[in-house]
Amino acid sequence: MVLSGFVLALTLASVAGCGLRTSGFGGGWLGGGSAGGGTSEVSSESTGAVPVATTSRMSIAAAKPVDAYVLLGGRIKSCWFNADAPLLPNHVYRANVSPNGNTVQITIHQKLALGRPGLSTYAIDFKQEGPSTVVTTENRKMPPDLAAKMQYDIDRWKRGESNCSKEMPKAVAAQPAAAR
Structure with missing residues (x-):
């Protein structure tokens, strides 16, 4: 009942364009990065033996x-793992929710025999920071094209879209060096 009330309030606020505190990335029910508070972008550190994982942060207001x-x-389950045309047919979805619901992690794993999870390839963390939830994504071993599509979908959903788009993100073309 509480969740359905939350979804209804969130939907009404989105339609009315009021009451949501969004940050960065142009609105929707999800904002990006810092919401004017004390959160900052996640930085990646590089060590000689461990490759740097790609991370992204966004806040979900209220x-x-x-x-x-x-x-x-x-949205992830219905778009990436659907029975008809899954984005990730060779992967499995796992979620770990803390008993009090203050931290959640979704991990995407390579699929082993009998659908068992293998190597963790992508992670999405949900953590409470003040009044908002910060969502951090990490590409652990997902091929770059799939990781880009996954991040593209998450970015679309944070703007309030809810469909399962087959569109792949457009690659940013390298800019030629300016003539001097």
Whole structure:
């Protein structure tokens, strides 16, 4: 009942264009990066033996981690793992929710025999920071084209889109050096 009330309030606020505190990246129910508060972009450190993982952060205004997980996790399962045309047919979805719902992690694993999870290839963390939930994504071993599509979908969903797009992100063409 509480979750359906939250979803209804979130939908009404989105339609009315009021009441949501969004940050960066142009609105929607998800904002990006810092929301004017004390959060900052995640930095990656490089050590000689460990490759740097790609991470991205976004905040979900006024949502608890478990509520944000229900909304985003539902889109992930229906778009990336659907029976008809899954984006990730050779992967499995796992979620770990803390007993109090303040931290949630979705991990995407390579699929082993009998559908068992193998190597973790992508992670999405939901953590409470003040009144908002911060969502951090990490590409651990996912091929770059799939990781780009996954991040593209997450970015679309944070702007309020809810469909399962087959569109791949457009690669940024390298800019030629300016003549001097």
